[in-house]
Amino acid sequence: MRAIATATVLLLGLTTGLAEAQYMPIPKTFQPSLEAAKKREPIKNPPLTAATPVKDTLYRIGDGLGMLRDIEERDTILTLDFKATGTLNVAGQSCTLANFRGQLRYSVPAMRLDFACAQPDGKAGERHVQVIANAMAWDELTPGGAATPMPNAVTDRLMRLWALPQSIYKAAMIAGDKAKTTLEGGVLYLSYPLPAPLNGTARVALNTTDAIQLTMDSGEKYQLGYWVDRVELRVGNTVEELTYSDYAELNEPDYRSEVMFPRHIVEKRNGMVVADITTQRTNTYNPYVVMPVPANVKAAFPASAATAVPPAIPAGGGGRGGGAGPGGAAAAARVQTPRTADGHPDLNGRWGGGGGGAVGTASIQGLDKSGNRVTFATLEEAKAKATKIFARNYTARHANPTYSERDQGMTDRYRDNMNPPLYKPEFWDRVQYLDMHGNYLDTAFLCAPVGLPRIGAPIRIIQSPTEVVFLYNNRNTWRVVPTDGRPHGKEDDRDQTYMGDSVGHWDGDTLVVEAVGFNDDTWLANVATAPGWFHTTDMRVVETFRRDGNTLYYGYTVYDPDVLSEPWVVGPRPIQLNTTNGPYNEDPPCIMNTRPMVSRERG
Amino acid sequence: MRNSLVTFIAVACIAAAVPALAHHASQAEFDKNSPKTISGVLTRVQWTNPHVRWYIDVKNEKTGEVETWMLQGSGPGVYKANGVSATGVFPIGKTYTAMIAPARDGSNGGYVMTWTLPDGTKMDFWHDYGDGSGEKP
Numbered sequence: 001m002r003a004i005a006t007a008t009v010l011l012l013g014l015t016t017g018l019a020e021a022q023y024m025p026i027p028k029t030f031q032p033s034l035e036a037a038k039k040r041e042p043i044k045n046p047p048l049t050a051a052t053p054v055k056d057t058l059y060r061i062g063d064g065l066g067m068l069r070d071i072e073e074r075d076t077i078l079t080l081d082f083k084a085t086g087t088l089n090v091a092g093q094s095c096t097l098a099n100f101r102g103q104l105r106y107s108v109p110a111m112r113l114d115f116a117c118a119q120p121d122g123k124a125g126e127r128h129v130q131v132i133a134n135a136m137a138w139d140e141l142t143p144g145g146a147a148t149p150m151p152n153a154v155t156d157r158l159m160r161l162w163a164l165p166q167s168i169y170k171a172a173m174i175a176g177d178k179a180k181t182t183l184e185g186g187v188l189y190l191s192y193p194l195p196a197p198l199n200g201t202a203r204v205a206l207n208t209t210d211a212i213q214l215t216m217d218s219g220e221k222y223q224l225g226y227w228v229d230r231v232e233l234r235v236g237n238t239v240e241e242l243t244y245s246d247y248a249e250l251n252e253p254d255y256r257s258e259v260m261f262p263r264h265i266v267e268k269r270n271g272m273v274v275a276d277i278t279t280q281r282t283n284t285y286n287p288y289v290v291m292p293v294p295a296n297v298k299a300a301f302p303a304s305a306a307t308a309v310p311p312a313i314p315a316g317g318g319g320r321g322g323g324a325g326p327g328g329a330a331a332a333a334r335v336q337t338p339r340t341a342d343g344h345p346d347l348n349g350r351w352g353g354g355g356g357g358a359v360g361t362a363s364i365q366g367l368d369k370s371g372n373r374v375t376f377a378t379l380e381e382a383k384a385k386a387t388k389i390f391a392r393n394y395t396a397r398h399a400n401p402t403y404s405e406r407d408q409g410m411t412d413r414y415r416d417n418m419n420p421p422l423y424k425p426e427f428w429d430r431v432q433y434l435d436m437h438g439n440y441l442d443t444a445f446l447c448a449p450v451g452l453p454r455i456g457a458p459i460r461i462i463q464s465p466t467e468v469v470f471l472y473n474n475r476n477t478w479r480v481v482p483t484d485g486r487p488h489g490k491e492d493d494r495d496q497t498y499m500g501d502s503v504g505h506w507d508g509d510t511l512v513v514e515a516v517g518f519n520d521d522t523w524l525a526n527v528a529t530a531p532g533w534f535h536t537t538d539m540r541v542v543e544t545f546r547r548d549g550n551t552l553y554y555g556y557t558v559y560d561p562d563v564l565s566e567p568w569v570v571g572p573r574p575i576q577l578n579t580t581n582g583p584y585n586e587d588p589p590c591i592m593n594t595r596p597m598v599s600r601e602r603g
Numbered sequence: 604m605r606n607s608l609v610t611f612i613a614v615a616c617i618a619a620a621v622p623a624l625a626h627h628a629s630q631a632e633f634d635k636n637s638p639k640t641i642s643g644v645l646t647r648v649q650w651t652n653p654h655v656r657w658y659i660d661v662k663n664e665k666t667g668e669v670e671t672w673m674l675q676g677s678g679p680g681v682y683k684a685n686g687v688s689a690t691g692v693f694p695i696g697k698t699y700t701a702m703i704a705p706a707r708d709g710s711n712g713g714y715v716m717t718w719t720l721p722d723g724t725k726m727d728f729w730h731d732y733g734d735g736s737g738e739k740p
Binding site for chain 1 (some may be wrong): 627628629630631632635636647650651652653654679680683707708
């Protein structure tokens, strides 16, 4: 009887609950985003008299487009999503678009174009979904749906991918020393070979005279410019030419990221106009965009097609805090792993934080005794030697509080979306939506517990032969995990909780903890930000704890087959044994802010 | 001692940014570009997540009335990690001066950028102002 009731509830949950939950109404109280600059005005610069060096040219292009974020000004564009209207040439026929959506994921790199022509009655006709991921091309019935390999489309689609303004910066960075700038008739041109495996060239005409001048609150003036006016890509006998104009921030007005995109795009192929589109809306906040390669597509291409194209993101990650945490694996190898009397690795102890290296590991800038700005390796060194310490490096633009928060939003999503859970295609838009409305829909903002696995690794482990106790500072949370071989509590007896019902066992020297019985109030997270990664009550989390010397390797895998198309694997990441003897402080309670959220921006 | 300790809070906020919770954009709520200074008697410290809150009785010069202001800062963990505690640094009943980013909704509230403690010590909680030194204005 009880089982039937549960089944009915589950069924209802799946049919109605989820459908309703997909787009919860958001109060219309959010205000348009703040203007980061005090003043923003178009200006005309005189024509150049000499070619700008390549490095400076690329900096100006990337900066103008809003790609270079944070004080380090690293390329922080991982994904893009844009919607447009206009006309497109499909199989030799020009059509008026009923809808058009472009998505890019530069880590692959990959692009999906999803569009339909308007029929005579104005309704959308046949849907076209064209994907390129690295050197594999395929068509989909719907995004993420049934796929047909399109080996003959690889070159054309890669040319389109590399022709977008953000792609141009990235492709020229990949070209390195082979990129050149020239001044011809007062116009600055940037030329470079296209990334492999395309055997071709790109030649970009830049508009260096029109600029947007920002006046910052400090009074300093700052220019955005070096717009990509036109790019000509040549591969074999194909000449692809794209013309861009009217660059603007086209994100939703309460979700600005300061990334510019051309409002008008005209594409010519061998002299024929094949596309003339007007961008209506972008999401440049590194949104949830994925292009998983279907099995039948993978089978249709040689294995080398998955890695033939270089990733179009900076080497070594990018995005603030993108590191894997304190290293030390080499040092750990020299320390014997302590064991308990029963022979298992001894996990007892305080892990991470404090002496574990969280605070003070960032490079610190300051003034030395002669007044020179220097970088100190550690906070300790800065404390000892600096006469003055800068919290951050300074640039007029990125030190601005509004810019700075948008930089943080960009870098957070960059880092998180490098390894996102792969949701089933029908949930892709929902994840984007939840992320965009995270201020309102992420229950952690309402002071609810963050739950497993977002809470991360425990700060203290207490181990006995029959159980392991995990202590977390976050909300003073604890878990008692039996390791005596007992199964999970009966489903009918247990509540749906934030941390789940956990049992553990030893797999060799690795402690494996499996948790089930969750509520669906929380979101998953890589580190902290949880960009809309929801889960169901059927989620199962399997964590692994392995001690090597004085390093604990903590990783987890999330199984949620109702919404994830494959398990989500995170880590393992190293956490150092913390040998400090300081007190364990109570985490003060979370008391909700009395002032409502005023915008959708997070940072 | 306090002086040296306090400058580093801003640094720690950055270094510790990774394990912190996600944040809404505080610049949308508080105007960090238009700081103002208020003085008054500290009546209560609320050492809670997600933000520490201070309540200060400030005399309104126009009306002569005493008004309660609610000021907020970072999470308690950040202060704790830098040795700043509620009872150690913020005894109540004394007069404090705060440079704040005022709440944009016009209420008696703000985000504390700099504290001047009763003994005259300055504590800088803000790190992105002007030349990035955290000491302006």
